[in-house]
Amino acid sequence: MPTDARPLRRDAQRNRELLVAAAREVFGAKGLDAPLEEIARRAGVAIGTLYNRFPTRATLIEAAFAGLIDEWAAIGEQALRADDPWQGLADFAMRTCEMQSVDRGLTEVCVGTLPGTPAIEAAKVRAWQVTSRLVERVRESGRLRADFQPGDLPLAIAAATRVAEISPDDDAWRRHLGYLLDGFRAR
């Protein structure tokens, strides 16, 4: 499937980048339903330009978060290579929460409140595969409680992220995730 867009003119390319940067900031601070006009304003560009480049909100969201999601996937791969499977899982969960706790937009992308573009759905599938492998690896080590479901890890991360949203104390969500991870252990 050729994304056969011919190369953008130089000014258009620059504006595209300004828009993506602005979108990252605004979505991060206010969530994915932030006004697009604010993003255009912050990029120093007219609203029509935003619509020229990104015909729908979803395309802009996708462009804004593609990089972050790749980064996230990389964290997952790295966690899979950790010596200690348990440590890999714990690190992955912590770092994911950390990313989400400072970026409301990313949280919403991951929680999937919105439908999601194809690319984002694909990224989620990839991420789900990584978490599954992380979980399986721990299970094989025999340290995971028997009734644990693979899908519980993403849910736990989403749950811990809510703690980060509610509590101003930055340690609260770390503590919470710690409780959860302890709860995951085989008795």
Added chain:
Amino acid sequence: MPTDARPLRRDAQRNRELLVAAAREVFGAKGLDAPLEEIARRAGVAIGTLYNRFPTRATLIEAAFAGLIDEWAAIGEQALRADDPWQGLADFAMRTCEMQSVDRGLTEVCVGTLPGTPAIEAAKVRAWQVTSRLVERVRESGRLRADFQPGDLPLAIAAATRVAEISPDDDAWRRHLGYLLDGFRAR
């Protein structure tokens, strides 16, 4: 502090009740930022009537959730009288989540996304006191991990509620809360 409102005329009283009932339904389904016009419509009343009775959104929210919050406090009192302190805590957490999992408005009231009226703030303080006592009771029994903070219980409930929001599977949040409670135990 006399709530010295003179008694409403009978028709006004009836409309007030219709509005509160409609508000409970709509807030429960769509959250606290649901359109007020929808509530008026569902109550079979003009929008102006809603504003006559409830000059601000906050007053309507308060009226809609006062009953539920009392019910919640009662659950807390009951949990305090449980024979087994641990069981009391677990039941309280489960039942609270259960209430919130079917009522998006209640969740938002409890999570405190919005500022909150005096009465709701007061109810939260009351609830916080109940949870503190529940936690202290368990701590005295020696079964609680040492680094647990009293404020962690409400946070945990809020976190488990997010699982209920995300996962269609009704067991997911129960399982999740189970992990958490296990994580709370002294090692």
Added chain:
DNA sequence: CGCGAAAATGAGGGGAACCTCAAGTTCGCT
């Protein structure tokens, strides 16, 4: 240069929700 294609612009139409208020209706008391 100079020209055509590409891109930027921002006023403006449209919709959703907020809230107000002047006019009309209903209640309840005598």
Added chain:
DNA sequence: AGCGAACTTGAGGTTCCCCTCATTTTCGCG
């Protein structure tokens, strides 16, 4: 019944955000 106070009504002004498109500006190539 009749009257005044209490209550209801809903059209409409306001704000905020959506998205479009005719016009103007910029780019980059020959």
